[in-house]
Amino acid sequence: MLSKTVLVVDDTAFMRMTLKSMLEKNGYEVVGEGEDGVRGVELFKELKPSLVTMDITMPNKDGITAIKEIMEYDPNAMVIVVSAMGQKSLVIEALNAGAKDFVVKPFQPDRIAEALAKLEG
């Protein structure tokens, strides 16, 4: 993977910022930030990032619907679900919808790095 571009989709600016800095530390380039599922899908089609981090609970369009739409658009899309504690069934749903992995908030930076590395490998 030459250009490690990432699209961060999350409804809170704080999470987007945290994820962005964490990703950038790991050598990724955050090319877009979406604040809800609608924007997330739009940006995915526009930017074609190599990786998407997707929050589940968001206004307008939730992450699971967004993942389904993204997978429909590009079956090879790499989507990582970002979930809060206690959203187990939603995470499973997201994985079934085609997400490749998940990370749990609050983040453990090394786990994220590891998840990213495994996805690439």
Place this chain on the structure above:
Amino acid sequence: MDISQYAELFQAEAGEYMQVLNQCLLNLEKNPKNQEELHEAFRVAHSLKGMAGTMGYQHVTNIAHGLENFMEDFKSLEREPGPEIIDLIFEAVDLLQEALETPDQSTEEDQRKWDQLLARMKQAKDDGPSGNASEEAAAENMEDLFDLGPMDQEVLRQAEEQGSNPCVVEIELKEDTLMKSVRVHMIFKVIEEFAEIVKVVPPRQDLEEEKFEQSFRVLLILEAGEPEELKEKILQITDVENVNINLWNSEGKADGSESFLEDKDVETEEEPGEQIERPNETKSLVEDKKQPATEELDKEKASSDNKKSAASSGEQGQVSKAVDKMVRVETQKLDDLVNLVGEMVVARTRITEIGHGFNEDLDSTIDQLKRSITNLQDTAMELRMVPIDQVFGRFPRMVRDLCREKGKQVQLHISGEETELDRSIINRLSDPLVHLLRNAFDHGIETPEKRKEKGKNPEGSIYLNARHEGNQVVITVEDDGGGIDPQKIGELAIQRGVITEEEKKQLSKDDLVSLIFFSGFSTSEEITDVSGRGVGMDAVRNSIEALHGTVEVNSEVGVMTRFEIRLPLTLAIITTLLVKSNNQLYAIPVEVIRENVYLDAKEIKSIRGNPVVNLRGEVIPLHTLSSLLGFELNEMPDEECSVVIVEASNRKAGFIVDELVGQEEIMIKSLGSLLKGLKGIAGATVLGDGSVTLIIDVAGLLSEGRDYVEQNSIGG
């Protein structure tokens, strides 16, 4: 993401956990059958391990891990931990405590100590009578491990006939994996691509409910690809620590019990935190037998883990109610808050004075403000209150250790541990209480033989009680030991030059016993041997008085000794009487004031040149306040004067003042390092009008000179 900012939180929480751990072990020692205590201790060790691991405290993590393993064996072997086992656990807990003191650094010495203990723990585990029982249990479990029904066995048999490979896959997740069940889900998705799953241990239901620790096993029939490939794929999944695939063969079941014996040694050599390759399938079986027994424990653990992570992340999720209602706050912030409230209290007093009578609206607003500030003050004070259990909690362990060490039998009875007290007082209460308890143990309670001779229960009792009494907290330490002999104390006091022969005759029994609080009494070690009491009692008194408290002793020879400590609820804001002496304003804490009287100059008498007054039959020495502070000579006024009768450390005195100004709540401010330790001055405060006033430390003033003896020799 700097973890070091959590170090304080870690320490605070670890401290609480250590106390719980000690308590559990004490209970377990009393009742070794109590599996619940073991569960709890196990859970706490596990939590500590997790916390320390997150902080990167390797040594702490190792010890907690070893402790956890050790205890787990007793849990799963259903073997009652004997006293020698509990001692070992205690030792490990001590090492853990030590390690926690400097968690970010451990010396080779620390490591060596731990290694030695670990070796002894292994030894104890192997020596135990558990051997046979566990082997039998294991042998039974071997067959039941996957508990294959006839259908499953048929499936396996057919698979073997067809040359496909039944395998046992052991998967281990990382220790602090979040949402384990979802990881499990991902793992099964991968497995299902390769194989047909025959059986899962623990059952899938449990895995989904996260009722497992880190590892689980899957018996499967590989339908596509090689075991290596499956392993690779599973390892691809985030949070998977380790994957082991072993071929299943029916012979493994047959000769399992034998190889189990060998494998047992392998297992016990496992270093904490170290991953070992499972040598073969039977080995895995041994591990597995623990699963059903620890199930309940895992449930507890899972829920507590959830609570913890949920609380720290502030996520809603499965936050339990109790956690939801609690917030950890830096103590400094609380202190600041109380400080600010204190300023407001002062301003309140002032604004009431200024604003009164200007206009009705202002009056009612001020009134409202006053009420709010009073409520705010109460709430702020409550925030600082912590149960005294924080201090008491460590004593059972201390007494237990002393019992072991000195061969005495002493039962510590604690009551009122829920009594709340200002945090700043609690922190400084520990040392004097330890002192009193040690004294009660060392010198109060007799040896079991002596007690039997006297017809007492060979087991001595120490009663530690705390309770609220008005605006004070009363703590008593009472033992049913030999008591303090007033005559012996008196003789020693004479030897030590604390009192004269003459004075001794004048003193009552109680007064004689109270002499143990005198500083001349406690400097020498040998006194303990003679009198049985006295070491550091003046230190106890000093620390209690520094907390604006009092300590009294009461004893009956041969029956009991009781120390009673009285403390104010808080130190930050005190109610004082403002007085004027020599044109200077002073604040006297109301706790030490017994009464205010007006004396006619004629009532002031003189004994041996010292002015006194006979107040309802009690002779009390008189001083002008200003003279006590060294501003003038102690000259008695020649007209009617106001006298404040105070009492501290068993001494009474009358302070002659020019004027009683009034009662006021004030906020104690320290005098700063330059004037710190000034005898007779407890601090200063800023009054509502901005003027600075000194707060009188009555106990300090009275301990100056020999007022006590003078007073008593006169009074007796």
